[in-house]
Amino acid sequence: MRLLLVEDEAALREQLAERLRAAGYAVDLAADGEEGLYLAREYPLDIAVIDLGLPGLSGLEIIRRLRAEGRDLPILILTARGRWQDKVEGLEAGADDYLVKPFEVEELLARLRALLRRSGGWASPRLRCGPIELDTGSQQVSVDGRPVELTAYEYRTLEYLMLHAGEVVSKTRLTEHLYEQDYDRDSNVIEVFIGRLRRKLDPDGSLAPIETVRGRGYRCALGRDPA
Template identity: 65%
Template sequence: MKLLVIEDDADLRRQLVTGLTGGGYTVEEASDGEEGLYLGSEFPYDLAIIDLGLPKLSGVEVIRKLRKANINFPIIILTARGDWQDKVEGLEAGADDYLVKPFHMEELMARLNALLRRAAGHATPMLVFGPVTLDSSGRNVFVNDEPVKLTSYEYRTLEYLMLNAGKVISKTELTEHLYHQDFDRDSNVLEVFIRRLRQKLDPDQVLQPIATVRGLGYRFDLASGDSLSK
């Protein structure tokens, strides 16, 4: 999952990027509202974290302009303690949730995970499709209740495919949502990750959980096996 952080406080921005990257997310950052609006308008993200007190263009204006442009990724706003008017204005502009500074990284992670699941139509951290289970809270994957060891890139690829199960995801979309803008976009690299995932999830080629749709991309093809994943 790729996140956008728009925060002018260099120390806080560095803490956010470090914490989110350590949590397995791909993170891109901006230090002012104009740069943040440009990134949010031009590149695909799964969620944005936006401080309201930004230079050049306020966080509220960034949100309004993004929503006016029909850019609908979830947004968490950051506000100073006691500024309830800012919270209301940010939410009315189109934000989905807010956090008051100072906050714990664990709370931010819990809230953004919940928003990401909700945006994909899932209510719980457990995604269950047949014998394949992905626990997004612990970033663990199981097949027939047996743990499967994945690299960070492999996990990100599988999570995105499972959150969009049944949909055809192009190689371009998969690359743009999972990796930094300067990631090696050679399609052969992505094909390596897909091949490894297939080998680890389905060594006997019985499940065939990831289908290749020729000329279009990939689709996670197992049916949901648990109503809790809805």
Template identity: 60%
Template sequence: MRLLIVEDEVKLNEQLCAYLKSEGYVTDSAFDGQEGLYLGEEHPYDLAIIDIGLPQIDGIEVIKKLREKGKKFPILILTARDSWQDKVGGLEAGADDYLVKPFHNEELRARANALIRRSNGHASPLLHFGPLTLDTAAKVVKLKEEALELTSFEYNTFEYLVQNVGKVISKTELTEHLYDQDFDRDSNTIEVFVGRLRKKIDPDGSLKPITTIRGQGYRFNLEADA
């Protein structure tokens, strides 16, 4: 999942990016509202984390402009102002949730996971597809209750396909949402990841959860259990 971090405190910005990358996210960062607005308008994100007190353009205005441009990704606001007016202002501008500084990284991660999950129509972090289970909180995939040994790339690919169940996801979209800018977009790496992933989640070939749509991309086919 690709996240946008807009925070003018350099140390905090760097700490957030480092922590979220360690949790398997891809991050882009901006240090003022103008740069954050540009990135938010130009690139696809799964979540934006935006500080309210930004230079050049304040965070609430950034959120308003992103929503006016039709950007629908969830937004989590950060604020050092522990007043209900600032929280309400951010939410009314189009944010989906807020965190008051200082906060624990684990709470940030939990809120980010929840916002991404809910934006894709999933209420619970546990998603069951017959013998397959995806735990988006623990970032674990199980087959018949046995945890699978997936690389971070394999897990991220699987989670993104599951979060977009039924949709055809192109290699370009997977690359934009899951990998850093220096990822080799002309390689067959995505095909390799998907091939290895298929063997691990469907070793006997009975489920066929991931279909290749020739010339278009991949689609996760299984419906979640009720």
């Protein structure tokens, strides 16, 4: 998942970026409001974490402009402003959630997972497509109850396809959402991940969980259970 973090406090920004990357996010960073708005407009983001008190352009103004432009990515406000009036103002501007500093990173990660699930139409932290179950909390995958060991990027690829089950996802889109902007992108890497996933999830070839749509990309072909 590709995440934008807009935070002007350098130490906190780098600390959070490290934890978010360790949790599997591709992270784009901005230190001020103007840069944050630029990145939000230019890159295919899945979610954004935005501070309110930013130099150049406030976090509220970033959110208002993005919503006015029809951009519907989930946005979590991260700020030291804890008054209920500030929370209301942030949510009314178009934010989806609000977390006050100081905070525990585990809570931030849990809130981000919940926002991403809801944006994909999932109510439970356990995504199910046919016999495949993916637990977004523990990052464990099973098929018919049998645990399946995946590498970090195999997991991220499967998670993205399952969150967007039924949609055709191009190799370019997968690459943009799995890697940060300075990554040397090679679509063959995605083909390798898809091949590995097929062998691990469907060793006998009876399930066919990931469909190749010629000339367009890949699709999680199993029916989803949003419950």
